[in-house]
Amino acid sequence: MTRSAFLRARRPEHKEQRRQAILDAARELAAASGVRTVSLGAVAEAVGLAKSNIVRYFGTREEIYLQLAAEEWLAWSAAVAERLPEATDPEAVVTALAETLAARPLFCDLLGNTSTSLEHNVSVPAAHAFKRTVVGTVAELGARIAPAAGLTPAEGLELAAAAAGLAGVLYPAANPSPVLVQVYAQDAELAASCPPFVPTLVRGLRAMAAGLPTLRES
Amino acid sequence: MTRSAFLRARRPEHKEQRRQAILDAARELAAASGVRTVSLGAVAEAVGLAKSNIVRYFGTREEIYLQLAAEEWLAWSAAVAERLPEATDPEAVVTALAETLAARPLFCDLLGNTSTSLEHNVSVPAAHAFKRTVVGTVAELGARIAPAAGLTPAEGLELAAAAAGLAGVLYPAANPSPVLVQVYAQDAELAASCPPFVPTLVRGLRAMAAGLPTLRES
């Protein structure tokens, strides 16, 4: 809890500062122990405010994470774009997608929680803004990776969406809950069934990309 | 709430009957309004018992659904096997997988909630039993679909796992939350981005199957 210069945020820029402080606290806590374990009270305590104030800034707990998820989408897209100049074939695009995702565990965590929890208990405007950000970002990203991978923009979009979807499933599987950790410790055979994140993601995307019409013909 | 022949289950067979009644109630409620919305209290009321009793039969709320999920895995595998004689090429196997999943919304719902919630807050033995059921079932299913699809058993397993994983992501996306329904009602462009379940699942699996080594070479 870092005490800021002002006690009350009345000016708009101060309010924005508070909002950011809340987001930062939420991001840090979620990165440390997972989105689903971080309560509203924990965020409030971390940022040094009462719970009711967090609710005033963001309508609900889920809206905080929806905001974080939107930001992470933009950051991921930018990170992929940065690696794109060096990617000249489908394989390189696939690894770029996979590795940028692997470097963003919080994003993957958020992806896995989006449809099952973050998109519930949220105001309509917040959900609307989030969805627009996501479809806009994934369309843009798809268009960007398409030429490098030798795909049509629509296929590029599909690949990008598949990467995010796969990451959302694979991440919680590859990072099992405490209970599953105990299970795996007892049963090596089961532990072997726990998929490693990057290789599995790469294999999935590779198969997916290879199965897309344009690449099947070549 | 159906009153049973006995008031108290002392004999083992009666206990089993109670257990089943609880599972049935949970299944029905979850099928009606989604796993995540069904509380322990709702199950208790539906079955006509106090909450504490539900907890005694199953350790936690999540263990009820873990049990249901295990049963649904077996049922799905059986349903696919039943359709397999008519499936002689990869395409037919893919549609068999997709359509049997589409016919089991509760299973897809459970799949989507497994790693993010059902595998938490559960006893180690329960998690262990569940995982064994799942990996056993998916291995068996993979081995069964492999010859029909012209794949190796390992590839068949991968395809079966991919089908379940995809279904778990696609189902909540294709069946949006109440908030998202409102969003889609306001914004047709966003509504168009909401993927239809079966076609998307089929396209995904088709691409996946076509990208697997054995089929790529042919």
Next chain:
DNA sequence: CCTAACAAGAGAACGTTGTTCTTTTAAGTG
């Protein structure tokens, strides 16, 4: 500089979760 309004923030209170504790009592047993 003083004062009055506004609204940020604190904190108590509420309803709902899931879980635990205590009590009651139906169902087997001798």
Next chain:
DNA sequence: CACTTAAAAGAACAACGTTCTCTTGTTAGG
């Protein structure tokens, strides 16, 4: 017909997200 047992009920509890009320910095106007 006692007598034991554990199934079932329900009160109690802790934790959660949210709402309500009150306090008090902060700022603008005189």
